[in-house]
Amino acid sequence: MQSDLYALGFQGSVATPTSENYEEAIKRQSATAALRPAYVCYPIGPADISLAIKFALTQDPPLEIAVKSGGCHTSTNASTDGGLVVDLALLKGVEVSEDRKTVAFQSGCLWGDVYSELEKHGLKAVGGSTWFVGVGGYMTGGGYSNLSGQFGLAIDNLVSAEIVLADGRIVRCSADDEPDLFWAIRGGGNQFGIVTEFVARTYPIRGPALSGALFYAVTDLKHVLGVLHEFLETQPATTYLCFGFARSPPHFQPSIIAIPYVDGGDSAAAEAFTALFQTKLAPLVSHLASLPSLNTASHAGDALLLDVPPRGVTTAALFSVLYDDVVEWVFNEWLNFTDNEETKRTLALFEFFKRGKVDGVAVGDTAYSVRAPHWYMALGTRHTNPELDKHAEDWADKVTSCVKRQNAERTGQMLPTPANMALGPDYTSTEEVYGENLPRLRKIKAKYDPTKVWRRGWVIEPSL
Numbered sequence: 001m002q003s004d005l006y007a008l009g010f011q012g013s014v015a016t017p018t019s020e021n022y023e024e025a026i027k028r029q030s031a032t033a034a035l036r037p038a039y040v041c042y043p044i045g046p047a048d049i050s051l052a053i054k055f056a057l058t059q060d061p062p063l064e065i066a067v068k069s070g071g072c073h074t075s076t077n078a079s080t081d082g083g084l085v086v087d088l089a090l091l092k093g094v095e096v097s098e099d100r101k102t103v104a105f106q107s108g109c110l111w112g113d114v115y116s117e118l119e120k121h122g123l124k125a126v127g128g129s130t131w132f133v134g135v136g137g138y139m140t141g142g143g144y145s146n147l148s149g150q151f152g153l154a155i156d157n158l159v160s161a162e163i164v165l166a167d168g169r170i171v172r173c174s175a176d177d178e179p180d181l182f183w184a185i186r187g188g189g190n191q192f193g194i195v196t197e198f199v200a201r202t203y204p205i206r207g208p209a210l211s212g213a214l215f216y217a218v219t220d221l222k223h224v225l226g227v228l229h230e231f232l233e234t235q236p237a238t239t240y241l242c243f244g245f246a247r248s249p250p251h252f253q254p255s256i257i258a259i260p261y262v263d264g265g266d267s268a269a270a271e272a273f274t275a276l277f278q279t280k281l282a283p284l285v286s287h288l289a290s291l292p293s294l295n296t297a298s299h300a301g302d303a304l305l306l307d308v309p310p311r312g313v314t315t316a317a318l319f320s321v322l323y324d325d326v327v328e329w330v331f332n333e334w335l336n337f338t339d340n341e342e343t344k345r346t347l348a349l350f351e352f353f354k355r356g357k358v359d360g361v362a363v364g365d366t367a368y369s370v371r372a373p374h375w376y377m378a379l380g381t382r383h384t385n386p387e388l389d390k391h392a393e394d395w396a397d398k399v400t401s402c403v404k405r406q407n408a409e410r411t412g413q414m415l416p417t418p419a420n421m422a423l424g425p426d427y428t429s430t431e432e433v434y435g436e437n438l439p440r441l442r443k444i445k446a447k448y449d450p451t452k453v454w455r456r457g458w459v460i461e462p463s464l
């Protein structure tokens with residue numbers, strides 16, 4: 001009964017299957033990720049989360065607990081059938097420190113919430129390139145950003161975090177406090193507790209950013225790839241490039257798409273980008289614009305990402321060398337998969353940032369195990385008919401597995417797929433997600449969650 005939770009002193013709100021708002025409460029960014037929990041609770045602070053954990057674990061039998069931040073993961077990891085969901089949606093605080101060097105943001109924020117507060121202070125932070133991605137799953141997974149070429153992953157800029165542990169304790173971790181826990185949450189996913197607040201470094205906005213979208217004819221793929229290689233040889237650290245395939249509205253014809261981000265203040269990088277992608281390549285359509293902040297740039301993909309069919313999978317494959325024949329294979333796969341009404345909004349995107357910062361961190365310094373030089377390819381499928389769920393998952397698995405395998409066969413490197421990018425536990429093993437850091441993660445799990453309270457997603461077996 002939800003009244004039992006209130007009797008414990010819980011101050012937030014609770015939805016159960018008989019509540020009017022229940023169907024809304026269980027919604028996820030993709031309907032494939034929605035399950036039917038017995039309780040969805042909305043804590044107003046960490047103390048409420050401790051009470052929700054206590055409540056769930058003292059039921060007979062104990063309730064499975066799931067945690068949801070932005071609800072963008074397309075697996076069911078952020079929900080549970082018959083259990084209790086801790087939905088962090090009411091935890092939206094964002095506060096810039098007095099010295100402006102850090103920002104504290106609560107884990108129910110979307111990146112757009114963080115950027116819009118930072119913008120008021122003339123600041124930016126290393127976060128998701130799309131405004132509606134939740135900070136919780138993104139940060140605990142690693143976090144690639146438009147700023148990764150300059151400042152690394154989002155977790156490389158994390159200073160401290162507040163977490164509610166499996167036993168209900170509320171702790172703060174950093175390089176000095178609970179250092180093992182701080183190590184583990186930087187890539188260890190949802191396996192160590194519910195993060196309620198992240199504190200991350202900030203950077204000054206130095207001028208308007210260049211972003212938008214450019215479209216090219218698919219018959220030009222070889223030529224466009226040639227220019228892409230030219231760009232990557234000298235890619236400025238201030239740039240990020242999302243390059244791939246989309247059928248965009250209103251005509252849904254297949255096209256090559258490039259979504260650049262050139263950070264503010266680097267006019268030389270903006271000129272270098274436009275010289276190649278605008279002048280040398282002559283796009284069919286160009287929507288480049290000078291934008292005041294990361295916040296506005298985080299809307300660059302809105303036309304492709306919003307108002308899409310309700311179901312889909314988002315996943316990725318990390319690779320270390322860009323092979324043209326692999327890109328061409330992905331293109332043909334994408335072309336066939338999207339050649340119908342249901343799946344035409346599916347995207348296949350290769351994402352490039354200047355190497356050096358992300359791979360400049362040692363693999364043992366955080367739980368994030370991919371520190372060899374790399375980029376990644378992301379797939380975002382979309383459809384309406386639930387009967388196509390398996391078809392979409394199998395296709396995404398086939399394409400990402402092939403990209404990883406080709407990379408491994410040719411370079412000798414089989415790169416893990418981080419928790420925020422892997423398809424789901426049915427497709428990707430815990431070993432494939434955590435890579436060589438798994439043994440240390442198991443030891444830390446034994447210390448912080450020996451009875452496996454956190455058992456959604458890629459569950460780490462505790463080991464002494």
Ligand SMILES: Cc1cc2nc3c(=O)[nH]c(=O)nc-3n(C[C@H](O)[C@H](O)[C@H](O)COP(=O)(O)OP(=O)(O)OC[C@H]3O[C@@H](n4cnc5c(N)ncnc54)[C@H](O)[C@@H]3O)c2cc1C
Nearest residue numbers: 069070071072073077107129134136137138143144190195
């Ligand atoms: C349109 C789109 C754009 C994306 N862009 C990027 C990008 O630029 N860079 C990138 O790296 N990734 C990107 N991603 C992937 C993204 O990082 C993942 O989808 C991530 O899981 C989103 O976080 P969320 O909080 O919205 O997820 P949720 O679905 O809410 O949660 C995902 C997982 O994280 C766990 N979790 C959530 N919050 C917490 C918390 N506070 N404490 C502990 N565990 C928690 C959940 O239990 C669940 O297992 C993108 C995804 C989409 C759909």
